[in-house]
Amino acid sequence: MNTSDTKTLHTPVMLQRCLELLTTEQAERGAIIVDATLGLGGHAQHILERFKRSTVIGLDRDPAALTRASERLASYKNRFFGVYAVYDELPEVLEQIREREGITLPFAGVLFDLGVSSMQLDFAARGFSYAQNAPLDMRMDQSRGKTAAQLLAQLSGGELATLFRRYSDEPLAMRYAAAIVSAREEGAITESAQLVEILQRATPMKLKQQRHPAKRVFQALRVAVNDELTVLERAIPSAMNSLAVGGRVVVMSYQSQEDRIVKKEFAQRVRDNTPPGLPQQLPEHAPEYRLLTRGAEQAGAQEQETNPRSKPVKLRAAEKVR
Numbered sequence: 001m002n003t004s005d006t007k008t009l010h011t012p013v014m015l016q017r018c019l020e021l022l023t024t025e026q027a028e029r030g031a032i033i034v035d036a037t038l039g040l041g042g043h044a045q046h047i048l049e050r051f052k053r054s055t056v057i058g059l060d061r062d063p064a065a066l067t068r069a070s071e072r073l074a075s076y077k078n079r080f081f082g083v084y085a086v087y088d089e090l091p092e093v094l095e096q097i098r099e100r101e102g103i104t105l106p107f108a109g110v111l112f113d114l115g116v117s118s119m120q121l122d123f124a125a126r127g128f129s130y131a132q133n134a135p136l137d138m139r140m141d142q143s144r145g146k147t148a149a150q151l152l153a154q155l156s157g158g159e160l161a162t163l164f165r166r167y168s169d170e171p172l173a174m175r176y177a178a179a180i181v182s183a184r185e186e187g188a189i190t191e192s193a194q195l196v197e198i199l200q201r202a203t204p205m206k207l208k209q210q211r212h213p214a215k216r217v218f219q220a221l222r223v224a225v226n227d228e229l230t231v232l233e234r235a236i237p238s239a240m241n242s243l244a245v246g247g248r249v250v251v252m253s254y255q256s257q258e259d260r261i262v263k264k265e266f267a268q269r270v271r272d273n274t275p276p277g278l279p280q281q282l283p284e285h286a287p288e289y290r291l292l293t294r295g296a297e298q299a300g301a302q303e304q305e306t307n308p309r310s311k312p313v314k315l316r317a318a319e320k321v322r
């Protein structure tokens, strides 16, 4: 794949809205903006174009994504730094780059575009997609951790059911877990087509017409393989702690579990924590953030039509006020 293919692969979701929300005096004057989920560098490139005095630090835990994005953004060499890291490492990465490059700009914006990239989904060999047969890997970083096939082999029926319920609200969690346990007695489940077939067989006819039986199970396995929710629970607070006053955090989630984590963290930060009964607000208990979005925003109808990946998105943003 060459760089021009890379450019056409991913249409950044809610791009204009993200740029609008990241627009602050600091970003215009020159600041550090972190793209915590660099992917193919789609959002990052537009951020670099929009805020010409700002520096972008892009993180990704997938070395293949990082290589492609770094190739794409090579011409911004003094203003773009790509880093192989999990996004809960953001404060340490920020510190290291600041020190190494001697950057004193304030940290004024952070974007999280959660989940997998179109490249990860489209390249069958990664095993993320139930639509194409491939080894059941699903690791965003293929150099570490257990694969989906290993989880399917090692977890008990009860653990599998909990995983499907917790990470994707799968109503047939018990049934699917039992089907997997009985199928693996016949031989290891190592390929996505095998798993799809097991799930298809375990799904009642009338439900098969409503949605693809494998959709939620694949999602749950991916979340578990990459420990996505635990990492997100650490990453959002640490990014919000690190931002400068006036800085903004923008998060796009694609599943309800992710959005719940973001919503909860934002709610805590915008609350006035003055103990009840006191006659006036205490400055040290005043809200630390203000919300920039009313509830969660979705992509417009036209974008949803032209870019199906934008359909489930929920965007939330907040600004640090003290």
Ligand SMILES: C[S@@+](CC[C@H](N)C(=O)[O-])C[C@H]1O[C@@H](n2cnc3c(N)ncnc32)[C@H](O)[C@@H]1O
Binding pocket: 010, 011, 012, 013, 036, 037, 038, 039, 040, 041, 042, 043, 044, 059, 060, 061, 062, 065, 085, 086, 087, 088, 113, 114, 115, 116, 117, 118, 140, 231
């Ligand atoms: C939806 S894509 C981002 C696409 C990007 N905004 C663009 O315009 O090209 C999400 C990316 O985040 C990465 N990612 C997911 N979880 C991560 C984590 N915990 N730490 C670092 N990167 C992560 C994935 O590897 C993937 O490349």
